[in-house]
Amino acid sequence: MTTAGIPSQPKCFICEKNKDNLYTCEGCSKQFCVTDLPKHRQGHVLELEKIVTDWDTFQQIISEQKHDLSHRPLIQQVNEWERDSIMKIKQRAEDCRQTLFESRDENIIEMKRKLNQFIVDLRKMREDDDFNEIHLNKLRTLLEELKAKLGQPLHVCIPEERKSFINKILITNKASVSPSKPAFLPLRSCSVDIHPNAQWKQNGLTVAGGNGQGNGMNQLSNPWGLYVDDDDQTVYVADVANRRVVKWKSSATNGQVATSINGHRREAHQLPRSFDMIVDKERDSLIVCDYTSRSVVRWPLEKGTSRETIISDVNCIGLTMDENGSLYVVDNEVAEVRRYSRGESQGTVVAGGNGRGNRVDQLSNPTYIFVDRDRSVYVSDNENHRVMKWMEGARQGIVVAGGHEQGNGLTQLAYPLGVVVDQLDAVYVADSMNHRIVRWPKGATQGSVIVGGNGKGGESNQLYTPVGLSFDQHSNLYVVDNGKHQVQKFNIDSNP
DSSP states (O other): OOOOOOOOOOBOTTTOOBOSSEEEOTTTOOEEETTTHHHHHHHHHHHHHHHHHHHHHHHHHHHHHHHOOTTSHHHHHHHHHHHHHGGGGHHHHHHHHHHHHHHHHHHHHHHHHHHHHHHHHHHHHHHHTOOOHHHHHHHHHHHHHHHHHHHSOOSEEOOEEOSSSSOEEOOEEGGGSOSSSOOOOOTTOOSSOOOTTOEEOSSOEEEEEOSOBSSSTTOBSSEEEEEEETTTTEEEEEETTTTEEEEEOTTOSSOEEOOEETTEEOOGGGSOOOSOEEEETTTTEEEEEETTTTEEEEEESSSOSOOEEEEESOOEEEEEEOTTSOEEEEETTTTEEEEEOTTOSSOEEEEEOSOBSSSTTOBSSEEEEEEOTTOOEEEEEGGGTEEEEEOTTOSSOEEEEEOSOBOSSTTOBSSEEEEEEOTTOOEEEEEGGGTEEEEEOTTOSSOEEEEEOSOSSSSTTOOSSEEEEEEOTTOOEEEEEGGGTEEEEEOEEEOO
């Protein structure tokens, strides 16, 4: 004979004793005896007091944020733009600053409105003593959401207008900026911000040459210029002594001659003695400094027509291109850099042009250049042992690296050659006779060695007269190691 089960007597959640008279909490659905129910309620009161304290702290943070936005990246960008353009754009900078303040104020006003409403609710709950876990969880969730919202960047960005040589900026919603056209990435730069404390592996990987000096397809002889194709990490090298431009695909053991016509290699005397070149992807061609014929030529990457001379009568040793397709050419014979718009034959002097010398409006044996998004020109002023920055429209340059005579100190350079600039305007220099790569943060009075600096030699942590310089899109650094007739790749090791 079976008997029906006898239901167990309910227990208090705190004391765990069987009690006849238990009270159920609507917030947590747990049961408590008459002795322990006040203890449970006291926990509610303490949690509410903690939330109130957090609210007060958050209010203080909002007040401080309202009056101090100087740490915000967008404000820093506006301030930086103002300093670089000096007096001509001060009023515009003030307008943009005011827009940012108003945008943040609107955000703060909305948060304070929600904050005030819940303070009213809090006071009512405390006065009525009518709240439970559900109310507390809602308050806690709202507080965390507002904290997260305050820490988020403003939903605005600063696109540039290029209607004059001063780049105007404005504040606009990010959603209104078309994502269809990616931001222009200066040639040889990288697409990510490089932290000031970033480090590179000290042992390089050979990605071109490295088999002694020679004219074999696995060799280079006196290489200079460098271009890295970010689509597939193909490396183009100006193989000067062999009078050819060679492309080395990623992980390849042999290179391929890139300066060819109709698929055939040309005789050595027909090829340019080139110190630099870039790839024009829009027209699927190489643009080459033909030092021998004193010209800049376009050379098809694939089978096609014969080479085309696009600039004549220029002692070209270095070149690059901006986002508008304008070419910037270094003429080291007359110590100047000229910009050539599409179809233009004369060009405009954008750096130097006042004869050889060491004044800030002069250059002496300029070699390589870098042009940033603002069309400022950075020039390795080789015989003055410095790197100069010429802002667009400027009549003189600014020393951004070196400039303290030839030497091996951290304030000095010795015959600088390759130069690139990152997104934070730090300058990277191939300090050729010191056999090292040096980084100069913006505004710094001295640089720091990031690669090499261990004397010239054949070890993987040594350089021997570095010349060409380039980043890939992942911030890995490529260096033409001229004295070892190879190209070295130094992988990024840490970028905090």
